[in-house]
Amino acid sequence: MSRYNAVLARNTENAPKSIGPYSQTVAFSHYNNLSAQLPIDPKSGELVAGGVKEQAGQCFKNIKAIVESIDHIMDDIVRITIFLKNISDIDAVNEVYAKFFPSYVPALTTVAVTALPMNALVQVEALISNGEGTIPEAPQAGDLIKAARNTENAPVSPLSTQAVAFSHYNNLSAQLPIDPRTGKLIAGGVKEQTGQCLKNIKAILESIDVPFDDIVKINIFLKNLSDIEAVNEVYKTFFPDSAIARAAAYVPARTAVAVSGLPMDALVQIEAVVSHGDGTPPQVVEDRHGIVIKANNTGGAPKSSLSTQTVAFSHYNHISAQLPLDPKTGEVVNGGVKEQAGQCLENIKTIVESVNHVMGDVVKINIFLKNIEDIDAVDEVYTTFFPGGIPARRTVGVSALPKNALIQIEAVVSHAEGTPPKA
Missing domain, CATH: 3.30.1330.40 (RutC-like)
Structure with a gap:
């Protein structure tokens, strides 16, 4: 079995011991999945002193310690997700964030939530590229490159890259309902804002020649959960997008949650994980083409017309929130x-x-x-x-x-x- 991909869980003493039954980082194939990091001092096991800037700094220090413990660097991060207790802290946290990513910036999602473990003000998680893969004693395509791309047809930010691809996945920054021409929120209510978020995602995908139906997972963050039906009404006009997808009734895996605040006081924000069949070179042709999306539902679990229970692509299955x-x-x-x-x-x-x-x-x-x-x-x-x-x-x-x-x-x-x- 040494030739098969293996789930590789690791911990380091240079970052806080997990406060629950989970590992600091779990690698599989070409990605490392890091547990969300709280602003805990690894020596004391307590939250660091100070305000949100100090806490944000500790979160990123903990991520850096984990990343370095597995022989990676911060520029190997493809996505950062920031959870704030107060959305008003976003500028202070961004100031700290920028110090850890002085040149390359990953895909980014920022939301405010009602509460965080240990009553923290901020929590940060990261997804890391893993060029060596996880086949024991058989390194995989260690020279795979990260492809970070932006288009002027969608909102551009100095703090994030719109799409960061590595191996067979593209990770998109969460899209706000911003008009890319003005840089401001569009006029209207939640329906109009939902439409703009999805238009921005579509513009990003079109800029890299990826069809909309290559999305495998959608995450919807709502300011008001009562808006979910209005959002769904718009959502159904985007999925399925192609004749092939309509024939198969394909819709991505999905998660929808209400958050306490979004950047720019938006009503909705949407992020997407996208299959990337062409991979990121260098790869031999036979390893790059013809990989298919496998969507599956079972009668043994709750079904929804708006989502597929599990969508597999390449070496990952993405399961809709249950x-x-x-x-x-x-x-x-x-x-x-x-x-x-x-x-x-x-x-x-x-x-x-x-x-x-x-x-x-x-x-x-x-x-x-x-x-x-x-x-x-x-x-x-x-x-x-x-x-x-x-x-x-x-x-x-x-x-x-x-x-x-x-x-x-x-x-x-x-x-x-x-x-x-x-x-």
Whole structure:
């Protein structure tokens, strides 16, 4: 089995020990998935003294320590996600962020959430390129290059790159409803803003000759969860986009959450993860073309017309965020947060097993909690599904979840067999 991709979980003493049952970084194939970093001093295990600037600096120092512990550098980061307690702190955090990325800037998403673990003011996570891959004793295409690109047809920012591709994925910066000609929010309400976000994503993809239906995962951040139906109405006019996708009724995996604040006081922000069949050179031709998207639903987990339960491309499966819904009734299960957490994870397990994988193949888990105080109760359930604490993880408190749920969980799963052309 030494020739097969392996899930590689690692920790370093130079960064804070995880405050829950998860690893600092989990690599698979050509990506490293880092757990979201809190502003914890690794020596004391406590939050650093000071305000949001000091906390932001510590988050990035922790990321840098993890990155360097696995023989990488900060410029290998393809995406940064910043979670703020107060959106008004964005300029102060950006000032710190810029010091860690003085030339190259990754794809970027910034949102404000209701609460963070340990009552922190900021939490930062990173996705890292992994050119050497994870085949034991068989380095993979170590000379793969990162392709960072911008187009004037979408909003340009000095703090982020619109699209950063590595190997077989493109990671897009979260798009605000900004008119690229004026640099300002467009006029109108949430429908108009949703349309502009998706138009910006489409413009970025068209600039790199990637069709809209190559999106494998969409994340929607809403200021008001009550706007979800209006957003969905616009969303359905963009997906499916092509005749082929319509024939297959293909829609990406999806997550939608309410956040407490967005940059520029926007009502909605949307980010996308995109398949990149051509890869990033140098690659031999036979390794670059013909990889297919594999979308799958199972009757054993809740279904939605707006999302596919799991979308695989190359060496990853992207699973739509799971609510604590009983797949038979479509309703939230009875009980408290433990029962709801268990149902979310059961739904994920069912989806994972439906594509012939196991929970040990999960590399990243993202948890959205209505009450951050529920984290210990959730961990009690979580460890029964992940007794080894292997996946990297992020936990945030959000203002509201669909169906008034207490918890929602999404997952990224390794996919060793890849997605070659169908025979």
